[in-house]
Amino acid sequence: MVDGPRAGGPGGGPGTLEPTPGGERDWLRFRDDSAPDEPAVSLDAFLDQSNAGSVRIEAGDDVRLLGPHLERLRLVEIDFPKFRDGRGFSSARILREMGYDGEIKATGEVLVDLIYFMRRCGFDSFAPNVPLDRADVESVLNRYPHVYQHAADAAVPIWQLRHG
Amino acid sequence: MYKYDQYDQAMVDARVADFRDQTRRRLEGKMTDDQFKPLRLKNGLYLQLHAYMLRVAIPYGTLDSRQMRKLAYIARTYDRGYGHFTTRQNIQYNWIKLEDAPDILADLATVEMHAIQTSGESIRNISADQYAGATADEIIDPRPWAEMIRQMTTFMPEFSYLPRKFKIAVIAAEADRAALRWHDCALRIVQNEAGEIGFQVFAGGGMGRTPFIAYKIREFLPTNQILSYLQAILRVWNRNARRDNIHKQRMKILVHELGEDEFRRQVEEEFEHFLARGEDFPQAEYDRIAAYFAPPPFETGLSEEIDRSDPDFALWVDQQVAAHKAPGYAIVNISLKPVGQIPGDISAEQMELVADLAERYSFDELRATHAQNLVLPHVRKQDLHAVWSALHEAGLGEANLDLVTDIIACPGLDYCTLANARSIPVAQKIAERFADADRQKDLGELKIKISGCINACGHHHAGHIGILGVDRKGTENYQLLLGGSGDEETSQAKITGPGFDEAGIVDAVERAVERYREIREPGERFLDTYRRVGMDGFKEAIYG
Numbered sequence: 001m002v003d004g005p006r007a008g009g010p011g012g013g014p015g016t017l018e019p020t021p022g023g024e025r026d027w028l029r030f031r032d033d034s035a036p037d038e039p040a041v042s043l044d045a046f047l048d049q050s051n052a053g054s055v056r057i058e059a060g061d062d063v064r065l066l067g068p069h070l071e072r073l074r075l076v077e078i079d080f081p082k083f084r085d086g087r088g089f090s091s092a093r094i095l096r097e098m099g100y101d102g103e104i105k106a107t108g109e110v111l112v113d114l115i116y117f118m119r120r121c122g123f124d125s126f127a128p129n130v131p132l133d134r135a136d137v138e139s140v141l142n143r144y145p146h147v148y149q150h151a152a153d154a155a156v157p158i159w160q161l162r163h164g
Numbered sequence: 165m166y167k168y169d170q171y172d173q174a175m176v177d178a179r180v181a182d183f184r185d186q187t188r189r190r191l192e193g194k195m196t197d198d199q200f201k202p203l204r205l206k207n208g209l210y211l212q213l214h215a216y217m218l219r220v221a222i223p224y225g226t227l228d229s230r231q232m233r234k235l236a237y238i239a240r241t242y243d244r245g246y247g248h249f250t251t252r253q254n255i256q257y258n259w260i261k262l263e264d265a266p267d268i269l270a271d272l273a274t275v276e277m278h279a280i281q282t283s284g285e286s287i288r289n290i291s292a293d294q295y296a297g298a299t300a301d302e303i304i305d306p307r308p309w310a311e312m313i314r315q316m317t318t319f320m321p322e323f324s325y326l327p328r329k330f331k332i333a334v335i336a337a338e339a340d341r342a343a344l345r346w347h348d349c350a351l352r353i354v355q356n357e358a359g360e361i362g363f364q365v366f367a368g369g370g371m372g373r374t375p376f377i378a379y380k381i382r383e384f385l386p387t388n389q390i391l392s393y394l395q396a397i398l399r400v401w402n403r404n405a406r407r408d409n410i411h412k413q414r415m416k417i418l419v420h421e422l423g424e425d426e427f428r429r430q431v432e433e434e435f436e437h438f439l440a441r442g443e444d445f446p447q448a449e450y451d452r453i454a455a456y457f458a459p460p461p462f463e464t465g466l467s468e469e470i471d472r473s474d475p476d477f478a479l480w481v482d483q484q485v486a487a488h489k490a491p492g493y494a495i496v497n498i499s500l501k502p503v504g505q506i507p508g509d510i511s512a513e514q515m516e517l518v519a520d521l522a523e524r525y526s527f528d529e530l531r532a533t534h535a536q537n538l539v540l541p542h543v544r545k546q547d548l549h550a551v552w553s554a555l556h557e558a559g560l561g562e563a564n565l566d567l568v569t570d571i572i573a574c575p576g577l578d579y580c581t582l583a584n585a586r587s588i589p590v591a592q593k594i595a596e597r598f599a600d601a602d603r604q605k606d607l608g609e610l611k612i613k614i615s616g617c618i619n620a621c622g623h624h625h626a627g628h629i630g631i632l633g634v635d636r637k638g639t640e641n642y643q644l645l646l647g648g649s650g651d652e653e654t655s656q657a658k659i660t661g662p663g664f665d666e667a668g669i670v671d672a673v674e675r676a677v678e679r680y681r682e683i684r685e686p687g688e689r690f691l692d693t694y695r696r697v698g699m700d701g702f703k704e705a706i707y708g
């Protein structure tokens with residue numbers, strides 16, 4: 001590991017559900033800091049506007065363009081136009097690999113069964129376009145006792161557990 | 165053979181619970197069928213014409229008797245008493261009830277098996293040379309790497325929703341028995357001049373409606389960097405593939421559109437990045453896994469003699485038995501293509517018999533092949549007659565490996581919702597036409613492969629003779645193709661001309677085969693003759 005932290009910001013590994021206190025609205029946010037309130041702008045607008053702190057990434061956008069601007073970035077929203085469009089998983093993990101530790105929010109068609117994998121890729125808040133069942137989310141997040149590989153979270157892969 | 169430790173077991177057990185929960189939510193109406201579909205697909209459960217089909221993974225085609233007996237138990241308990249071996253070294257059951265699926269997975273988990281990622285847009289079961297660890301022509305047993313790749317690619321978060329399926333194959337022999345370059349990513353273990361072992365990497369192969377033979381994108385990759393390299397390939401594809409047209413999302417299309425060089429450049433760039441992050445498995449993990457694949461305790465001083473006095477047995481030996489690396493041993497191929505039967509089908513009783521034979525005569529090991537047959541990898545030559553007698557009695561004694569009746573066929577319109585035409589009856593009719601043993605023997609190696617639609621599950625692009633079922637104004641019609649191959653000289657079959665109806669295709673195949681017999685030169689296989697004379701040498705004979 002050389003170019004950035006693996007931990008996906010506050011909130012622990014994928015298996016822990018520690019939502020911020022503060023009511024129903026926030027139980028899908030896995031961070032301790034307060035939520036940025038400025039609206040997210042498009043990637044083009046963000047790159048043009050030197051003062052924007054929140055950006056919205058569409059499925060085809062290249063998040064590596066954000067590399068030089070991580071300092072001022074507080075929120076990246078990554079959209080899933082369809083749950084079958086998995087580009088956002090790479091976008092989130094690349095952001096964490098670049099060292100970004102602000103909020104990464106998944107928007108759009110975010111399904112219960114995707115959240116576990118999204119958490120592992122570095123997403124730490126969720127704004128699904130269809131409400132999710134909290135018990136289902138908790139159960140999915142705690143389903144797997146181990147992981148087989150590194151991602152953008154702090155989970156230790158099985159091969160590392162095997163060899164101490 | 166690999167054995168699960170507590171971690172592997174915990175993961176498959178968790179998957180069973182996960183799927184049980186997903187199925188419950190579906191049955192309770194908390195999920196639409198559309199939302200459930202990709203979840204069940206990632207667990208090998210398809211909705212077919214008459215029932216659900218469950219595809220069970222057989223990693224790199226290797227299994228033991230305990231697992232085979234469990235597969236028989238599942239066939240008997242939850243299906244109609246049989247199973248079907250597929251062209252990806254898996255087994256599938258065609259008559260499954262949705263509500264039984266979680267229990268089947270739980271049964272599988274008790275013998276270290278699963279159905280994880282056997283379908284859907286995911287990294288599929290890794291395929292490998294069915295002779296791995298037994299053949300004299302390999303550099304090293306490729307399965308430890310296949311197992312490492314299996315683990316790394318299980319529930320890989322970043323690749324939760326790939327653009328399409330992704331198929332990987334690994335071999336380590338000169339001969340290619342795994343149709344290597346028809347895979348999205350193909351790895352061949354080679355030795356460089358310094359004597360080091362590494363991977364030759366091919367990418368962008370695949371069948372389907374737009375067939376491509378994989379390009380070589382790396383001449384030599386140190387084996388301990390393979391996981392970084394695979395992640396690099398997957399990331400380049402996941403980020404850059406089209407997402408607007410399901411027919412253009414396989415990696416082969418991206419490689420083709422970017423061009424081989426640009427694709428390679430992007431992969432290398434991403435590879436450097438992953439390499440620096442240090443995510444490859446350490447040597448200790450390779451060593452741990454490789455220990456499970458250590459050669460079995462072969463006896464020494466065994467006789468090389470085979471008593472060939474029984475002519476039926478001698479015929480079977482000549483066709484079904486391959487050279488083994490250990491003196492006194494042989495590799496036995498079990499045909500699942502008795503003439504007139506469904507290619508790849510096997511009954512629960514036959515599975516149990518094969519399990520018994522593996523336990524008694526083959527160090528408890530079995531293999532499934534992409535040609536829908538089975539293998540007993542380590543049999544003493546002195547036991548061959550006993551093995552043959554038992555197989556023969558169980559209806560598994562056919563001597564047709566790689567011959568004209570050893571046909572690969574997809575399930576086709578008898579089961580599959582996507583099919584345009586039936587594959588199984590065509591395979592049966594061709595096999596019946598050429599059933600005569602002397603005629604088969606005279607024709608020599610001849611691989612016929614049949615798909616019921618353009619998706620090419622029956623590998624028709626790779627058939628010496630390929631058959632593709634199409635829909636022609638509402639009736640089943642069959643195109644004939646010639647000249648494909650999945651071996652080390654991979655080639656794509658070409659369409660001969662207008663298609664045929666069901667009776668017509670059998671006659672057309674026979675005309676092509678008879679033409680070969682007329683014009684072949686000594687020692688030439690059908691494929692060699694085709695390569696020498698081209699389509700023109702056959703066309704007139706086929707269409708008159």
Ligand code: SF4
Pocket residue numbers: 574575576577580581582583584615616617618619620621622
């Ligand atoms: S080739 Fe077509 S018909 Fe045959 S199994 Fe595949 S999808 Fe079904």
